[in-house]
Amino acid sequence: MRKRETTSDVFLIGAGIMSATLGTLLKELVPEWKITVFEKLSKTGEESSNEWNNAGTGHAALCELNYTVEKPDGSVDISKAIKINEQFQISMQFWSYLVKNRLIHNPQDFIMPLPHMSLVQGEQNIEFLKKRFEALTNNPLFQGMEFSEDPKKLMEWIPLIMQDRSTDEPIAATKIDSGTDVNFGALTRMLFAHLESKDVQLNHNHSVLDIKRTNDGLWKLKVRNLESGMVEHHTAKFVFIGGGGGSLHLLQKSGIPEGKHIGGFPVSGIFMVCNNPAVVEQHHAKVYGKAKVGAPPMSVPHLDTRFIDNKKSLLFGPFAGFSPKFLKTGSVFDLVTSVKPYNLLTMLAAGAKEMSLTKYLIQQVMLSKEQRMEELREFIPNAKSEDWDLVVAGQRVQVIKDTEVGGKGTLQFGTEVITAEDGSIAALLGASPGASTAVHVMLEIMKKCFPQHINEWEPKIKEMIPSYGLSLMENPDLLRRIHHSTAETLGLTEKEPVFS
Numbered sequence: 388m389r390k391r392e393t394t395s396d397v398f399l400i401g402a403g404i405m406s407a408t409l410g411t412l413l414k415e416l417v418p419e420w421k422i423t424v425f426e427k428l429s430k431t432g433e434e435s436s437n438e439w440n441n442a443g444t445g446h447a448a449l450c451e452l453n454y455t456v457e458k459p460d461g462s463v464d465i466s467k468a469i470k471i472n473e474q475f476q477i478s479m480q481f482w483s484y485l486v487k488n489r490l491i492h493n494p495q496d497f498i499m500p501l502p503h504m505s506l507v508q509g510e511q512n513i514e515f516l517k518k519r520f521e522a523l524t525n526n527p528l529f530q531g532m533e534f535s536e537d538p539k540k541l542m543e544w545i546p547l548i549m550q551d552r553s554t555d556e557p558i559a560a561t562k563i564d565s566g567t568d569v570n571f572g573a574l575t576r577m578l579f580a581h582l583e584s585k586d587v588q589l590n591h592n593h594s595v596l597d598i599k600r601t602n603d604g605l606w607k608l609k610v611r612n613l614e615s616g617m618v619e620h621h622t623a624k625f626v627f628i629g630g631g632g633g634s635l636h637l638l639q640k641s642g643i644p645e646g647k648h649i650g651g652f653p654v655s656g657i658f659m660v661c662n663n664p665a666v667v668e669q670h671h672a673k674v675y676g677k678a679k680v681g682a683p684p685m686s687v688p689h690l691d692t693r694f695i696d697n698k699k700s701l702l703f704g705p706f707a708g709f710s711p712k713f714l715k716t717g718s719v720f721d722l723v724t725s726v727k728p729y730n731l732l733t734m735l736a737a738g739a740k741e742m743s744l745t746k747y748l749i750q751q752v753m754l755s756k757e758q759r760m761e762e763l764r765e766f767i768p769n770a771k772s773e774d775w776d777l778v779v780a781g782q783r784v785q786v787i788k789d790t791e792v793g794g795k796g797t798l799q800f801g802t803e804v805i806t807a808e809d810g811s812i813a814a815l816l817g818a819s820p821g822a823s824t825a826v827h828v829m830l831e832i833m834k835k836c837f838p839q840h841i842n843e844w845e846p847k848i849k850e851m852i853p854s855y856g857l858s859l860m861e862n863p864d865l866l867r868r869i870h871h872s873t874a875e876t877l878g879l880t881e882k883e884p885v886f887s
């Protein structure tokens with residue numbers, strides 16, 4: 388059999404939301420470029436981007452309390468919330484462009500309107516929530532947010548949470564109706580179906596084993612075809628490593644100096660899913676609480692209505708956990724083999740610093756179902772064990788790196804883009820705020836990796852994303868127009884959906 392060897396302009400490694408987004412942007416800007424995708428699984432969007440592997444929150448900082456921190460002087464810093472909201476508006480505009488231009492269809496299959504709420508208990512937390520509300524509510528990005536500590540109002544908003552609540556502890560919530568539930572799995576599949584219709588070659592069952600630079604500055608991938616068992620070699624000018632948890636190993640294989648001194652620490656997620664339709668029907672919101680003391684930001688508990696396969700579901704979690712795998716379908720050796728001589732000190736420093744996190748994760752893994760139910764009962768006081776099942780979600784590999792502020796081996800909870808100096812290869816590491824900000828992150832990669840084209844691409848980018856290069860907060864008229872048009876195109880104007 389002849390060895391398969393191909394050349395392309397662009398390789399996308401991994402068929403998750405990130406590669407899907409970058410591929411779609413590039414196809415609109417330079418349709419003549421040849422793009423090839425390698426995915427080791429037999430289907431598209433099966434790891435973190437899959438609908439059951441993430442929480443499906445359109446992260447716009449409407450309800451996530453960890454994006455607004457209390458400063459030592461008692462005021463609330465909303466700068467991170469503004470940044471994330473602006474980034475989500477970029478995603479909304481791009482998705483809206485794709486629907487309007489019939490490149491993808493049926494937006495209700497991937498995005499649904501859903502109130503976003505923050506819920507807290509106790510005087511001190513209520514004080515914080517009130518201050519947060521006051522800081523956000525005058526900002527155009529957060530208009531429409533309501534605050535209440537009136538049990539009658541809260542009963543209207545969240546009956547499932549309020550009924551049978553016996554404690555006298557005060558409780559308060561904020562609510563904003565412009566939130567969303569996003570099925571990132573469905574969106575990933577739609578984007579790849581569109582890309583395949585534009586001659587992008589999507590190779591499933593193809594695992595990238597190695598990445599090496601050739602003498603003429605191109606990148607050569609060694610790929611195993613998992614169906615035939617053959618090893619193939621493919622060459623391209625630009626490589627995007629969108630391997631999710633698999634990205635760190637691939638970045639290390641590329642040998643670029645920017646990938647050194649970086650490590651990864653996997654945190655797994657578990658949700659509880661409600662199997663009783665009568666309970667599911669009583670809730671209609673994403674309700675985010677406050678993280679427990681010592682818990683990492685990604686394990687903030689939330690009770691979420693989800694829309695998956697045109698069906699309403701109810702999920703609670705995520706409970707964090709520890710597994711040495713970097714992907715749900717990864718290997719138990721992933722963590723160990725990611726430690727190299729050049730990141731050993733960074734990893735050791737993180738190990739020493741993050742003992743309390745490790746202890747927290749081990750405690751979380753040891754929780755019995757009944758202990759998890761007790762945490763759920765802080766949200767739904769009369770939750771019954773038989774109504775809830777456990778589902779294992781995706782793996783998040785948190786980046787560990789040396790920073791000026793945190794010092795050696797600092798654990799990062801955000802997203803990190805690593806690019807080679809010449810822009811010929813880029814990798815995406817980390818997981819938060821994740822899929823919601825995919826369009827913003829991919830535009831950043833394009834700016835860094837294609838500086839020679841970005842000016843020429845700008846008019847088309849502005850056609851797709853009218854707020855590109857502008858702050859929506861500072862342009863409230865543009866924000867209003869964009870809100871109106873994206874809501875209309877994406878079908879986000881109606882209230883509760885009715886499923887047949």
Ligand SMILES: Cc1cc2nc3c(=O)[nH]c(=O)nc-3n(C[C@H](O)[C@H](O)[C@H](O)COP(=O)(O)OP(=O)(O)OC[C@H]3O[C@@H](n4cnc5c(N)ncnc54)[C@H](O)[C@@H]3O)c2cc1C
Nearest residue numbers: 401403404405427434435436442444595631633656821823
């Ligand atoms: C529990 C949990 C909850 C989350 N909640 C949210 C949320 O509410 N909102 C939000 O916006 N984000 C959320 N996220 C984050 C979001 O899911 C991720 O940021 C996003 O899905 C990452 O997409 P990706 O394309 O980078 O990776 P993935 O979707 O993981 O795709 C990577 C792909 O690369 C493939 N691959 C890996 N290695 C190789 C290789 N060597 N060769 C070929 N293919 C390879 C994998 O098989 C996989 O298909 C959550 C994540 C988790 C785990």
